[in-house]
Amino acid sequence: xxxxxxxxxxxxxxxxxxxxxxxxxxxxxxxxxxxxxxxxxxxxxxxxxxxxxxxxxxxxxxxxxxxxxxxxxxxxxxxxxxxxxxxxxxxxxxxxxxxxxxxxxxxxxxxxxxxxxxxxxxxxxxxxxxxxxxxxxxxxxxxxxxxxxxxxxxxxxxxxxxxxxxxxxxxxxxxxxxxxxxxxxxxxxxxxxxxxxxxxxxxxxxxxxxxxxxxxxxxxxxxxxxxxxxxxxxxxxxxxxxxxxxxxxxxxxxxxxxxxxxxxxxxxxxxxxxxxxxxxxxxxxxxxxxxxxxxxxxxxxxxxxxxxxxxxx
Amino acid sequence: xxxxxxxxxxxxxxxxxxxxxxxxxxxxxxxxxxxxxxxxxxxxxxxxxxxxxxxxxxxxxxxxxxxxxxxxxxxxxxxxxxxxxxxxxxxxxxxxxxxxxxxxxxxxxxxxxxxxxxxxxxxxxxxxxxxxxxxxxxxxxxxxxxxxxxxxxxxxxxxxxxxxxxxxxxxxxxxxxxxxxxxxxxxxxxxxxxxxxxxxxxxxxxxxxxxxxxxxxxxxxxxxxxxxxxxxxxxxxxxxxxxxxxxxxxxxxxxxxxxxxxxxxxxxxxxxxxxxxxxxxxxxxxxxxxxxxxxxx
Numbered sequence: 001x002x003x004x005x006x007x008x009x010x011x012x013x014x015x016x017x018x019x020x021x022x023x024x025x026x027x028x029x030x031x032x033x034x035x036x037x038x039x040x041x042x043x044x045x046x047x048x049x050x051x052x053x054x055x056x057x058x059x060x061x062x063x064x065x066x067x068x069x070x071x072x073x074x075x076x077x078x079x080x081x082x083x084x085x086x087x088x089x090x091x092x093x094x095x096x097x098x099x100x101x102x103x104x105x106x107x108x109x110x111x112x113x114x115x116x117x118x119x120x121x122x123x124x125x126x127x128x129x130x131x132x133x134x135x136x137x138x139x140x141x142x143x144x145x146x147x148x149x150x151x152x153x154x155x156x157x158x159x160x161x162x163x164x165x166x167x168x169x170x171x172x173x174x175x176x177x178x179x180x181x182x183x184x185x186x187x188x189x190x191x192x193x194x195x196x197x198x199x200x201x202x203x204x205x206x207x208x209x210x211x212x213x214x215x216x217x218x219x220x221x222x223x224x225x226x227x228x229x230x231x232x233x234x235x236x237x238x239x240x241x242x243x244x245x246x247x248x249x250x251x252x253x254x255x256x257x258x259x260x261x262x263x264x265x266x267x268x269x270x271x272x273x274x275x276x277x278x279x280x281x282x283x284x285x286x287x288x289x290x291x292x293x294x295x296x297x298x299x300x301x302x303x304x305x306x307x308x309x310x311x312x313x
Numbered sequence: 314x315x316x317x318x319x320x321x322x323x324x325x326x327x328x329x330x331x332x333x334x335x336x337x338x339x340x341x342x343x344x345x346x347x348x349x350x351x352x353x354x355x356x357x358x359x360x361x362x363x364x365x366x367x368x369x370x371x372x373x374x375x376x377x378x379x380x381x382x383x384x385x386x387x388x389x390x391x392x393x394x395x396x397x398x399x400x401x402x403x404x405x406x407x408x409x410x411x412x413x414x415x416x417x418x419x420x421x422x423x424x425x426x427x428x429x430x431x432x433x434x435x436x437x438x439x440x441x442x443x444x445x446x447x448x449x450x451x452x453x454x455x456x457x458x459x460x461x462x463x464x465x466x467x468x469x470x471x472x473x474x475x476x477x478x479x480x481x482x483x484x485x486x487x488x489x490x491x492x493x494x495x496x497x498x499x500x501x502x503x504x505x506x507x508x509x510x511x512x513x514x515x516x517x518x519x520x521x522x523x524x525x526x527x528x529x530x531x532x533x534x535x536x537x538x539x540x541x542x543x544x545x546x547x548x549x550x551x552x553x554x555x556x557x558x559x560x561x562x563x564x565x566x567x568x569x570x571x572x573x574x575x576x577x578x579x580x581x582x583x584x585x586x587x588x589x590x591x592x593x594x595x596x597x598x599x600x601x602x603x604x605x606x607x608x609x610x
């Protein structure tokens with residue numbers, strides 16, 4: 001098993017290397033001169049030339065890539081062209097609102113989705129099952145920003161219960177943080193609940209078909225106990241998997257939701273960078289989110305081997 | 314058994330909603346998929362017939378008619394430039410649906426070829442699958458945002474940008490079907506008869522992938538329509554001189570609190586469309602997956 005753990009952990013390296021290559025090529029395979037694009041329309045030829053020099057564009061392309069990778073391996077994502085500060089510092093200063101809202105979303109989603117999925121599996125084939133399934137398909141069929149604007153219209157503009165936009169740090173008072181974060185988190189929750197409820201139902205249905213469930217019933221174990229202790233406990237691993245991999249989806253959703261609710265997180269940072277053609281920041285953000293996705297997957301795979309005694313490599 | 318990166322998130326077969334109000338095991342189509350099919354056909358019909366149905370030119374500016382409420386002349390009112398909302402939504406549907414269908418076709422075609430090669434040639438497999446793992450790791454919206462930001466937004470560039478994040482799923486699907494099918498006696502027979510490799514791939518292996526590919530294509534179509542809307546919403550999509558559901562909503566952002574219908578109507582139509590496609594995809598999957606039939610029936 002140790003051999004598997006090592007092998008699986010090392011498998012992260014080629015994938016991240018290829019992600020880095022893709023991210024590098026997205027910028028370098030532009031039809032025009034990246035230096036001219038970055039310098040802007042009003043730049044003089046001299047400015048473009050010095051930009052080329054500063055960006056290292058005069059070196060052969062493989063040297064540029066190796067140079068950039070070397071920087072990355074030292075944990076340096078580069079320097080923002082727009083603000084001149086390091087990308088690491090920019091991300092570090094903007095990541096907290098995003099993390100807090102993502103965390104709130106995951107907690108709310110699991111609290112809603114797992115009971116929903118359990119009910120659907122328990123009442124399999126009946127009306128309540130169908131209703132849960134339709135809600136969950138609808139959940140990822142509506143664009144997040146449409147959901148966000150509907151929430152703003154109802155809860156902020158019409159009912160005036162919550163602020164329309166903005167963000168307050170939890171350090172300045174948890175109540176105020178919640179008032180600002182609840183609508184963005186609810187918006188992200190719609191898609192996340194849909195995904196998690198479907199997976200809960202599917203994996204619970206799988207488990208409920210097992211022999212030991214029939215044995216439990218035959219022994220006279222009560223229905224809730226069969227469902228929760230024998231069923232849900234064994235269905236937990238796939239549910240955790242979808243919660244984990246859904247985190248990557250969340251990072252995409254954050255870009256949209258932070259834009260709707262005007263939250264100064266890394267989603268807004270990305271969009272601002274795209275608008276300003278601040279390539280190092282865009283590259284850094286893609287590398288960061290892909291890295292999180294790859295590591296979450298690694299953690300899940302390792303958790304499988306460590307916690308499920310049936311899996312042996 | 315070793316699992317490679319990211320395989321844990323392959324979508325497990327789940328019973329869908331197709332059997333809603335239909336008898337288990339019967340061949341009758343449930344009420345819900347029937348409604349979905351009708352909704353989708355109606356949306357397709359009205360968008361294709363946009364030139365006949367639209368009361369106004371979707372691009373005609375009318376400064377005196379800015380942000381007008383619904384009236385006999387403008388059934389859904391007008392946007393901030395005095396353009397007729399209904400006409401824009403009808404024409405916008407053409408672009409959104411074309412991007413959905415286009416992405417599905419391009420992703421499936423490209424993914425099919427790459428997947429066949431990966432499934433049959435061991436050497437290519439390792440490299441192809443690592444590249445696919447990498448593309449899977451990059452969030453779809455971010456990848457599309459970066460590609461469109463660099464290469465500019467047009468209908469074609471948006472389709473290509475979304476295709477990159479959809480291809481890995483197709484490749485994995487095709488590869489797994491090929492891996493199990495290549496062990497079949499008829500493939501061994503074909504190899505021992507000296508059949509040429511492209512013929513084996515195309516005549517003997519490819520047909521196995523068709524059914525699951527149709528299902529995958531519906532999901533890609535739904536996802537592409539959503540991603541196009543997100544790109545436009547973020548201000549990175551196709552310019553508003555070519556209306557799409559996404560950029561109509563993007564235009565409506567500023568005036569949302571004054572006139573929510575600018576986001577509501579295109580949003581409703583887009584959501585209905587994506588929902589119908591997803592329901593039909595689920596239905597097709599349940600019908601095509603014999604395991605599902607057994608468990609459900």
